[in-house]
Amino acid sequence: MKKVLCLYSTTDGQTIKIFKHIQKQLVGYQSELMDLHKVSQVDFQQYDRVIIGASIRYGRLNHKLYQFIEQNLAELQNNKVAFFCVNLTARKEAQKKDTPEGSVYIKTFLKKSPWTPELIGVFAGAxxxxxxxxxxxxxxxxxxxxxxxxxxxxxxxxxxxxxxxxxxxxxxxxx
Structure with a gap:
């Protein structure tokens, strides 16, 4: 069976709730949920896909996300890895704040991060x-x-x- 790793960075738990919804949609995949703050290295070879989900708090992603990216940059660039951001601004769908192109948080992330994810999502939180x-x-x-x-x-x-x-x-x- 194919495997997917779900790495989360959350403050209040909505990112985990979103991951649990995603896991139900991944038919044919065995998924594992891990706290990104508690892992520094991941054996990417064990997984067919990796998804990283992180929440915004006071306008910022947690610095541990950026540390993880720095430490695992080669693996992130050479594997099928998706990223999503959870924030309250994304509730403004009519203003396209729920898209990578319309999210100021994704724009900031892409400027600060040496990694550009293959797939990016933006979801409103709670x-x-x-x-x-x-x-x-x-x-x-x-x-x-x-x-x-x-x-x-x-x-x-x-x-x-x-x-x-x-x-x-x-x-x-x-x-």
């Missing part, structure tokens, strides 16, 4: 006000107010477009 610590809740509420998003701190809102995630999973299989 807003989980009741689960955040007070300072995070207030900061995120301010950001959402500035960007025209939900500001009611009693709410949890999931913006992820699951159909788009499914289409990405199909594209991973077709790489």
């Amino acid at each position: 807003l989980r006000y009741p689960r955040y610590k007070l300072l995070d809740r207030l900061c995120i509420q301010l950001i959402m107010k500035i960007t025209g998003g939900e500001t009611d701190t009693s709410k949890e809102v999931e913006y992820t477009n699951w159909k788009k995630v499914s289409l990405f999973a199909i594209s991973v299989v077709d790489m």
